[in-house]
Amino acid sequence: QVQLQESGPGPVKPSGTLSLTCAVSGGSVVTTSRWSWVRQPPGKGLEWIGETHHSGNTNYSPSLKGRVTISVDEVNNQLTLKLTSVTAADTAVYYCARAIPSLDVWGPGTTVIVSS
């Protein structure tokens, strides 16, 4: 079955760009499914970031719009998330998930700390 695994470069400096990938195994990223990113700040609840489809159709949270880009990398069978102009408020565990449209498969999450 489909499995997801997030990865990222580690700490990010304020005003920098956060870049994450989500490797898809056991299936193709080119499907009828959509793919989402969700984040969870320390000790807080879940926040929907946005979603994409391999066709390029995307939806983003208005609170992040203008800073966030989600895309599908068909060659490497993965998703990508880019978030620009980060601040400490972007420190969180970031999850990728398959949307059918409920989020039925999740990656284990990757922690991103924004700090100078």
Add this chain to the structure above:
Amino acid sequence: DIQMTQSPSSLSASVGERVTITCRASQSIGSFLNWYQQKPGKAPVLLIYLASSLHSGVPSRFSGSGSGTDFTLTISSLRPEDFASYYCQQNYSPPYTFGQGTELEIK
């Protein structure tokens, strides 16, 4: 944006008890409501989709109901492994917002 409000924010209960968690949407969302369970340090797990459909592999003691703006998640008889946080999410209209969560603790 559609706001999702869960109640209670936290709940203490005993093994074997029946518990109900409520989720209210700020506008009608039909049946486009999902429920997730999350344990500490782990990713959320889908329990219920389309308000009342049990996701594959989820025990039958979990059930969901409701439509429009008011929804409930019921656990008929709590087991030790059910003590976790629970989140509702609407997927009627983007952004697909989550409720703030309900932490279910052992009494």
